[in-house]
Amino acid sequence: MIKSRPAFNLLIGGRAGEGVDVTGQILASAVSSAGWFFHINNEIQNVIQGYHNTLQILISLEPLFSHSSRFSAILAMDEDTLAQDLQTLEPDGCLIYDEIWTLNDESFKGCAYPVPFNDLAMATGGTKLMRNMVGLGVIAGMIGLDEDNVVKAINNRFSKKSDDVIEKNILAMRAGYEQAKKIATDQRDFKIVPQTHTEPLLITSGNMLAAMAAIKAGCRFFSAYPMTPSTSILHFLAKHAAEYKMSVHHVEDELSAVNMAIGAGFAGARSMVATSGGGYALMTEAISLAGMLEVPVVIIEVQRPGPSTGLPTRTGQGDLRQVLHAGQGDFPHIVLSPGTHEEVFGLVFEAFNMAEKYQCPVTVLMEKYLAESFVNLPRPDTRGLSVDRGLLATNDNLDIGEVYQRYKISADGISPRSIPGMVGGSHTASSYEHGEDGYFTEDPAYVSKMNEKRMCKMETLSKTLPAIALEGVPDAEVTLVCWGSTLGPARQATVLLKNDGVTANILHIKYLRPLQPMVHELLSKSKRPILIEGNISAQLGGLIREQTGYEIVDKILDYSGRPFAPERIAERIKRILTAI
Amino acid sequence: MRNAMDYKRKNVQPNWCPGCGNFGIDAAIKMALAKLDRDPNQTVLVGGIGCGSNLPYWSDTYGLVTLHGRPLPIAVGIKRANDALQVIVTAGDGDTYGIGMGHFIHAIRADVPIVCIVGNNGVYGLTKGQASPTAKRGRITPSTPQGAPYVPINPLALAMAAGGRFVARGYAGMVPMLADLIAEAMQYRGFALIDVLQPCVVYNKNFDYAYYQSRVVDARASGHDSGDKTAAFQLALMSEDKKIPIGVIYKETNATLEPVAGCSFIEANDIGDMQPLFEHYSQFKK
Numbered sequence: 001m002i003k004s005r006p007a008f009n010l011l012i013g014g015r016a017g018e019g020v021d022v023t024g025q026i027l028a029s030a031v032s033s034a035g036w037f038f039h040i041n042n043e044i045q046n047v048i049q050g051y052h053n054t055l056q057i058l059i060s061l062e063p064l065f066s067h068s069s070r071f072s073a074i075l076a077m078d079e080d081t082l083a084q085d086l087q088t089l090e091p092d093g094c095l096i097y098d099e100i101w102t103l104n105d106e107s108f109k110g111c112a113y114p115v116p117f118n119d120l121a122m123a124t125g126g127t128k129l130m131r132n133m134v135g136l137g138v139i140a141g142m143i144g145l146d147e148d149n150v151v152k153a154i155n156n157r158f159s160k161k162s163d164d165v166i167e168k169n170i171l172a173m174r175a176g177y178e179q180a181k182k183i184a185t186d187q188r189d190f191k192i193v194p195q196t197h198t199e200p201l202l203i204t205s206g207n208m209l210a211a212m213a214a215i216k217a218g219c220r221f222f223s224a225y226p227m228t229p230s231t232s233i234l235h236f237l238a239k240h241a242a243e244y245k246m247s248v249h250h251v252e253d254e255l256s257a258v259n260m261a262i263g264a265g266f267a268g269a270r271s272m273v274a275t276s277g278g279g280y281a282l283m284t285e286a287i288s289l290a291g292m293l294e295v296p297v298v299i300i301e302v303q304r305p306g307p308s309t310g311l312p313t314r315t316g317q318g319d320l321r322q323v324l325h326a327g328q329g330d331f332p333h334i335v336l337s338p339g340t341h342e343e344v345f346g347l348v349f350e351a352f353n354m355a356e357k358y359q360c361p362v363t364v365l366m367e368k369y370l371a372e373s374f375v376n377l378p379r380p381d382t383r384g385l386s387v388d389r390g391l392l393a394t395n396d397n398l399d400i401g402e403v404y405q406r407y408k409i410s411a412d413g414i415s416p417r418s419i420p421g422m423v424g425g426s427h428t429a430s431s432y433e434h435g436e437d438g439y440f441t442e443d444p445a446y447v448s449k450m451n452e453k454r455m456c457k458m459e460t461l462s463k464t465l466p467a468i469a470l471e472g473v474p475d476a477e478v479t480l481v482c483w484g485s486t487l488g489p490a491r492q493a494t495v496l497l498k499n500d501g502v503t504a505n506i507l508h509i510k511y512l513r514p515l516q517p518m519v520h521e522l523l524s525k526s527k528r529p530i531l532i533e534g535n536i537s538a539q540l541g542g543l544i545r546e547q548t549g550y551e552i553v554d555k556i557l558d559y560s561g562r563p564f565a566p567e568r569i570a571e572r573i574k575r576i577l578t579a580i
Numbered sequence: 581m582r583n584a585m586d587y588k589r590k591n592v593q594p595n596w597c598p599g600c601g602n603f604g605i606d607a608a609i610k611m612a613l614a615k616l617d618r619d620p621n622q623t624v625l626v627g628g629i630g631c632g633s634n635l636p637y638w639s640d641t642y643g644l645v646t647l648h649g650r651p652l653p654i655a656v657g658i659k660r661a662n663d664a665l666q667v668i669v670t671a672g673d674g675d676t677y678g679i680g681m682g683h684f685i686h687a688i689r690a691d692v693p694i695v696c697i698v699g700n701n702g703v704y705g706l707t708k709g710q711a712s713p714t715a716k717r718g719r720i721t722p723s724t725p726q727g728a729p730y731v732p733i734n735p736l737a738l739a740m741a742a743g744g745r746f747v748a749r750g751y752a753g754m755v756p757m758l759a760d761l762i763a764e765a766m767q768y769r770g771f772a773l774i775d776v777l778q779p780c781v782v783y784n785k786n787f788d789y790a791y792y793q794s795r796v797v798d799a800r801a802s803g804h805d806s807g808d809k810t811a812a813f814q815l816a817l818m819s820e821d822k823k824i825p826i827g828v829i830y831k832e833t834n835a836t837l838e839p840v841a842g843c844s845f846i847e848a849n850d851i852g853d854m855q856p857l858f859e860h861y862s863q864f865k866k
Contacts, residue, residue: 025864156863215852252686256653263657379858420642428636428643
């Protein structure tokens with residue numbers, strides 16, 4: 001008997017500019033309305049039009065943290081898809097392609113279904129451009145998506161187009177939906193089990209969640225220079241700036257962006273910038289400045305593979321070392337990295353509190369994979385969140401008539417911060433080494449004291465950081481050690497490994513600087529730690545060894561510019577376990 | 581009413597060389613603040629790195645000594661965060677026309693109401709006398725032993741070409757006039773540049789007080805219409821051999837500027853209600 005399944009994984013391939021994105025986005029909206037969950041991963045060439053692009057959308061009854069590299073179906077909108085992507089299809093998967101092409105891959109044994117895309121698009125009065133809507137309809141029909149949900153999603157996506165154009169797109173989709181009925185079902189039913197419970201879901205990317213968290217945290221100033229893959233944060237905040245009283249600026253370069261945000265932070269506004277690795281490199285002198293001035297600022301660094309310009313539209317984890325060591329001299333700098341979309345919101349919110357509490361720069365590291373992948377998830381719970389503006393000067397310590405001791409030495413390294421406008425709080429904040437009043441000094445005793453005062457804040461923070469915890473079964477055969485959005489694929493890999501009889505748990509490090517407590521303890525206890533990282537030099541492995549003395553011997557490193565696929569992680573772990 | 585001494589930080593003395601033009605600029609800023617009775621708690625002086633950039637240290641206002649080249653974006657950030665503040669940049673010609681040139685042009689374009697006072701002495705004093713971007717061609721310095729090879733920057737013409745609406749030149753040797761100029765700039769609702777001719781008596785001895793004293797001419801007093809941009813360009817492009825016009829060179833009077841899109845410290849505590857956003861993004865939107 002043929003049964004519906006809990007998940008469906010689709011690859012859409014087409015030329016840039018042909019509407020691969022739009023197809024996936026409308027499908028995502030409709031899927032979300034049906035209460036199913038999705039995860040979209042885009043793999044695009046760094047050009048505007050013409051090249052072969054793919055969009056992967058995994059649809060499931062359960063919330064998703066990762067894409068998957070084995071597809072239930074492939075929707076080929078161009079011939080390159082037939083040439084390049086067929087081997088990723090599951091044995092009982094289905095290929096849907098344009099009937100004008102001949103399928104000459106003899107090794108392909110799967111089920112193939114040709115569709116007259118152009119004819120169907122034009123039969124209802126549409127144009128060839130609407131062939132993607134035919135494809136959308138075929139998929140919607142295959143997985144048992146309610147046609148009304150798809151119509152609603154089309155209306156929503158094309159709300160700025162004329163009624164006539166929208167109607168023609170809908171007709172093209174309906175034509176595809178009819179075709180789906182003809183797809184042979186003797187091998188497999190592609191229908192997804194209907195969702196029984198529904199709650200309001202948010203359709204969002206990691207970048208959008210970071211931007212929303214900034215709004216929630218009361219960020220009032222954002223400046224940036226566009227840099228892929230961080231730019232959608234700028235777009236999102238620029239769009240919503242007026243509603244949320246945020247001062248948002250696309251400035252001349254990253255030097256300006258970060259210095260402007262530091263100025264705003266000095267003036268008392270919560271401020272943030274966003275960039276990628278190259279832009280971050282330009283910002284590093286000012287990050288050291290913020291550390292010296294003890295001015296709060298939040299920096300989002302969305303990684304793409306380097307070095308240099310690297311691969312602008314791909315993913316990687318090669319910037320950990322750059323961020324950890326950003327800037328001249330020693331100064332307090334907090335580095336965080338969320339693992340999943342869910343974690344982005346809370347961690348960026350926390351970054352603002354930390355920046356003000358410890359009066360220093362906070363960098364939040366993400367990757368293109370997390371930042372630009374779209375998912376739907378339950379709306380973040382904001383009830384427990386509260387703004388902590390840190391230690392501010394009050395009438396008690398604003399000594400009117402005396403020079404304000406802005407950098408007063410204290411047991412925890414934190415001094416009450418005065419903000420321009422506060423009567424009696426005036427001082428000069430200086431990038432030169434300075435005394436407690438901010439006035440420059442070269443007195444060796446003071447120079448040492450001020451270094452100790454600043455760095456003491458990191459120790460103060462260390463004491464409050466949550467100890468790291470193992471995710472999954474405690475006595476697993478292997479422990480996957482990772483950071484950032486490698487968590488999602490790693491999590492899915494543990495499920496695959498379990499099916500193959502291998503127990504695995506995860507050690508995911510979210511607080512990288514200072515390193516959260518208990519890393520050494522848990523690593524020492526784990527049977528076989530395996531490092532999984534998206535760079536060539538095992539940067540987290542190096543950090544762990546530097547901070548704890550523990551060396552993780554087994555490593556799975558990927559620096560291909562593509563995200564880790566759960567299947568690949570599972571495969572490589574099995575290979576490590578069976579190696580003599 | 582406050583007087584200029586009220587803005588002086590107690591128990592500290594500037595570390596400039598005797599005869600440095602920065603003394604005149606420092607005095608003029610304090611006189612301008614007093615003239616307008618500005619609240620020192622609502623005043624922020626922002627320096628870069630250089631001799632003149634240390635000026636915030638000697639003032640009893642809020643101040644920042646920042647990075648070489650970056651005082652302008654920092655000042656713009658401060659002003660955008662809190663429009664109630666009087667923000668004054670005190671930087672040098674290296675800071676502003678060299679390493680920070682990109683910010684200079686774009687701060688003019690942004691037209692945020694800050695006063696940018698550039699001590700223009702033609703040299704990098706703090707690093708011992710290398711040619712600055714305004715140094716005359718052929719000038720021999722430790723970094724240009726064969727003579728400075730570059731065409732000097734013309735700050736006034738450049739500022740006007742970038743859309744600057746308040747473009748002035750001051751002279752550190754005529755303090756009361758410079759103070760009036762700064763006060764006028766402080767009241768201007770837009771980006772105001774004051775390029776200040778500033779003798780460096782140690783590293784640029786040919787351009788001393790005597791040199792400037794015999795050449796500076798008050799432009800407006802000589803009949804210059806500072807609202808006439810063509811005339812302003814003519815003054816800015818004039819050869820400086822015989823006469824150097826000072827005062828307001830160009831001031832656009834017919835335009836008004838909206839308040840700076842910004843926020844205040846107090847508002848930052850107000851957390852946004854997320855429900856409308858969450859609702860909006862229940863369908864796919866980029």
